[in-house]
Amino acid sequence: MAGAKKTGKSGKKRRKRHGPESRSAGQGGERIIPRFSRFNTERVNRKIGKLVEGKSFRDTDELQSFIARAMDEGTLDASGSGPEGMDTPVEQAQELAFQAMEEPDDRKALALARRALELDPDCIDARSVEIQITMDDLLDRVKAHNALLEQARQAMGKEFFEENKGQFWGVVTTRPYMRALDYLADLLVPLERFGEAIAVYEEMIELNPEDNQGVRDSLLGLYLGEGDVLRARSLLNRYHKDDMAVFSWGRAIERFLSGDMPQAREALKNAVRANAFVLPIIAGFEDIPEDHDGGFSPGDINEAWYCLMELGPVWKKQSDVMTWIASELPGLIET
Numbered sequence: 102m103a104g105a106k107k108t109g110k111s112g113k114k115r116r117k118r119h120g121p122e123s124r125s126a127g128q129g130g131e132r133i134i135p136r137f138s139r140f141n142t143e144r145v146n147r148k149i150g151k152l153v154e155g156k157s158f159r160d161t162d163e164l165q166s167f168i169a170r171a172m173d174e175g176t177l178d179a180s181g182s183g184p185e186g187m188d189t190p191v192e193q194a195q196e197l198a199f200q201a202m203e204e205p206d207d208r209k210a211l212a213l214a215r216r217a218l219e220l221d222p223d224c225i226d227a228r229s230v231e232i233q234i235t236m237d238d239l240l241d242r243v244k245a246h247n248a249l250l251e252q253a254r255q256a257m258g259k260e261f262f263e264e265n266k267g268q269f270w271g272v273v274t275t276r277p278y279m280r281a282l283d284y285l286a287d288l289l290v291p292l293e294r295f296g297e298a299i300a301v302y303e304e305m306i307e308l309n310p311e312d313n314q315g316v317r318d319s320l321l322g323l324y325l326g327e328g329d330v331l332r333a334r335s336l337l338n339r340y341h342k343d344d345m346a347v348f349s350w351g352r353a354i355e356r357f358l359s360g361d362m363p364q365a366r367e368a369l370k371n372a373v374r375a376n377a378f379v380l381p382i383i384a385g386f387e388d389i390p391e392d393h394d395g396g397f398s399p400g401d402i403n404e405a406w407y408c409l410m411e412l413g414p415v416w417k418k419q420s421d422v423m424t425w426i427a428s429e430l431p432g433l434i435e436t
């Protein structure tokens with residue numbers, strides 16, 4: 102089956118870049134911040150946090166009016182002049198790290214990351230980029246990222262975690278930590294250290310139940326791959342409104358592994374409605390392209406490839422699932 106080629110979302114040796122909009126560079130060696138950088142929202146949020154620091158507002162409306170005025174005045178423009186326009190070394194370092202994460206050229210990205218680390222040795226994103234570029238061995242990367250995360254935990258402190266657990270990612274300064282967690286899990290999956298990857302994803306869900314990073318897809322695939330139907334069912338129930346391909350097909354697989362065949366067949370029909378392109382891939386009529394970058398729209402073939410990759414541990418460890426789906430194919434095709 103074509104979808105069984107990968108287990109999880111990163112078997113890649115290369116570093117994890119953030120966004121396809123990272124190709125623009127200026128003349129004479131000056132880099133231009135990407136116009137549609139996915140970090141622009143984070144840049145704005147960081148500026149808002151600094152702008153409102155120490156101020157008090159009567160209510161949310163007054164706060165929103167204050168922010169709106171700042172936007173009108175250009176104070177919150179995300180396309181600033183670069184790190185030179187930042188007030189502190191920490192801010193300058195983070196801006197360089199943003200640019201490093203979006204830089205497609207490893208040599209340039211490493212230079213940006215190291216400039217950031219000179220300004221702020223504790224810059225998580227910059228250190229993560231450096232690790233990804235300078236270490237080829239996945240085990241070395243795992244060790245280095247574990248050390249990086251432990252250092253970050255100590256710097257933030259136990260009290261910070263207790264106060265902000267459940268709203269990480271909303272607290273914009275936690276995002277580099279969350280990105281480092283995500284990358285660590287991406288390293289652990291191809292190493293088949295599934296238990297450790299599960300623990301990382303569970304920490305991310307605990308810190309940020311809104312799951313802005315979408316790690317529940319990978320976590321569901323790992324649960325089902327391990328045959329842990331209780332935790333898979335709990336996750337499916339927690340995000341019961343998620344009707345995208347991964348969770349739709351995951352519901353069918355969970356019911357099958359739980360031995361509930363009537364509901365498994367009904368869930369499988371719903372899964373086909375969510376994304377029918379999964380079927381020809383399973384049947385071997387479509388191959389996942391090697392250069393597939395993970396981008397997709399609901400119901401399209403790219404989502405089907407993504408779904409099959411995220412559920413990779415299932416195809417690897419639960420062979421009966423594929424046999425069952427294959428046996429149901431005639432009826433599914435007719436409907």
